[in-house]
Amino acid sequence: DSPDPVAAGNNLTYTVNFTNSGPSDAQTVTVTDAVPTNTTFVSATVTTGTGWSTSAPAVGGTGNVVFSKTTVGASETAVFTIVVKVNSSTGSGTVISNTATTGTTTTDPTAGNNSATAT
16 A cells, blocks of 8 residues: 555555466456445556456445456466545544455465455
């Protein structure tokens, strides 16, 4: 996340790094990131990677940002950028926590690395 810390009323940018560590291609892949508490959605982009679709709440709204792709090759990477605005009423010192989680219909031998949190 950047900047850290961020003042209320300003934008906060999250960079989500994705890697399919294999050993096989993954089918029906999603990367889901809920707009954090005390923020509203501004934008979401696929910074690097091809073939990804994006669904997101309306600007100023809340909910899930979802990046999805039919097939992700073994060792394939992507980078996603999500921008949120910290609510102007958010008190100084409030910790904002954001979690991105991946999912696939393919059996994952290492499911413990499918989620990451930034505070």
